[in-house]
Amino acid sequence: MKRHERMNALLELLGDRGRVDVEEAAAELEVSAATMRRDMDALAEQQLLVRTRGGAVLSSVAYDLPIRYKQGHRSTEKEAVAKAAARLVERGDVVGLSGGTTTTAIARVLATRTDFAEAGPQPDLTIVTNSLNIANELAVRPQIKIVLTGGVAHSRSFELVGPFSELVLQQISIDIAFIGANGVDPVMGATVHDEAEARINRLMAERARRAVVVADSSKIGERCFARVGDADVFDTLITDAAVAEETRREFAERGLKVVAARPSGSD
Template sequence: MYATERQAHITRHLAERGRVSVVVLADDLGVTTETIRRDLDALEHQGLLRRVHGGAVPARAGSVSEPSIAERMTVNSDAKRAIAHRALDVITDGYRGAVVFDAGSTVGAVAAGIGERIAATGARLDVVTHAVPVAHTLSLLPDIGLTVLGGQVRGLTAAAVGPSTLSALATLRPDLAFVGTNGVSAEFGLSTPDPAEAAVKTAIVRSARRVVALADRAKFGVESFVRFADLDEIDILVTDAAPDRPLAAALAAAGVEVWLA
């Protein structure tokens, strides 16, 4: 395969997945990792991507860049729906408990499917969220108790943040939390670009007895600006692809269950 063909493959997969891995690309294309690194260097020189540890991300991506909730809903939407469907398996027959929903498009997909899950399992839930879109979705369900946390709403994510949100979360001890993330890596854990959003995510993680993190494959190896949880602070990672060897090893060492959609 010529360099131009390889590089076209790389840019196509980058557009689809939001990140590419040197090791995965080398396996896919049957070439050495050194060849892939040279291709990535060439594409970075053209301004088509940005090199990061182990691979590359789109040129516009950075540790503090953050798409809006509307943009997120259009990216990897099939994967997010599949992840949400798998994550709802944590709600078993006759489940009783309090559940916190974080902000984010994948968490929103969980909220969209929970009514059907309640009907199938006979679950009874008291639900808390700080995310306006999630609150709207859940408000339409007749069979749950819903509490919406206040605070200053960030336009980018439509989620409440700030002291009042953190103060409310400090009084809670939910049985379960569904948490979204912008990145998950072996070295840095779970991360997100905004410090205020990260503070709320940390509060949710630390309040819940069981934490279910949701991340499609494009989040693997991504390290956003602010870490909000170490790997050993989550119980289950639900994703659409098996993590690469370093991340899989780190998750196993941290005692995290990996559920594939």
Template structure:
């Protein structure tokens, strides 16, 4: 297991349970206690958790995993979702893209496919796309969120209100029939909503861990979503409720 993947697993366990001890993590990750202690020390220095005697508890960032610790999580599923999502994009479309690891995979496939205009507030996506000669890149400015690599807030919302996209790919932290699309941060939610409002079509891309989940800040109701692309491991009952609410659902499996 790569160290980045191990760190992500540790943060997930600590976030889900509020705290965990070294022996439990050693068994869960199948690594030595010394390795776990080194990992916890590194994550503590980054303020991602707080070390305790014999373990760790949730740090000041709460339940949101920074994007660099989500890159390898469910990667085959995210790549399959991205492949299905790109098939929905017409040639020559202007495409809006929020932040997120799944949306990043979509951007890479679109850039490889040919000429496309991408409008994004994600600095990591912008940094990759600026190197592609077939990508016309528009970067939305704003306040930088280190957890998601996104530029958010009133500047971003004003820019989006003055532009129009044919399709937006929306990354979310949760989507459910009862609560719609949600994320961890209020400013990010408002900027994501502005992406949806400025687009002719909004497609949510979310791996199975986001389906049926509800987080702090509401982005928009399901009525504002035109399509959901997820993977086949998503809970069938949750997908059925979302489909019954009027959102077409595509569930794919990794190659």
């Protein structure tokens, strides 16, 4: 793993957990403790984390990290999740996408599907999103109509939140919504770091005929500050195949179907 990829992965670990120690991060990213200390020091100089005795925490201005810092981490698992999610989308659907790296991966898969790319001059897929980076990537795709909610932009997550976002979502109907999460727990359901994002994510799910929470297996079993919902708004969880069978059963017992996607080329 190259240094910039490793530092991106470290930032995502912090985004998920809020705090890591040197030994824990070094083991997770398969580097020496000395290398991890140097990486943490470099990121501290950029004010992306705060060094602590033996580790690091997120800085007060970076509790959630921009998409550009998170692209490379667990990309294989997220691609598997994205492909499984995209298979649920049909031509003519209105698709809701919240912000996040996994939903960004879904957007990219949808953008390159040949059955949409070969559509006529009119858009044959509508995507509703509160994510600035997703809208930016898909705006150049003539086969896709982009509806971007208004709202106040979070500089760290690139998501639009607030009453303007709510106003738009309250006026539309969505066929299927894919909602990303920072943690998905059998009891708490899907959770994120910020209460404003949780509110918009839940509203997007409620406006959909079908709502699916998407998260790679590193998020499973984790709990974050603000609850989005569980089987009260979602019918399916799409994750990767690393999730434990016992955990799948726990979700199923609470009314949530689990799809465990395998990466391309795996057995």
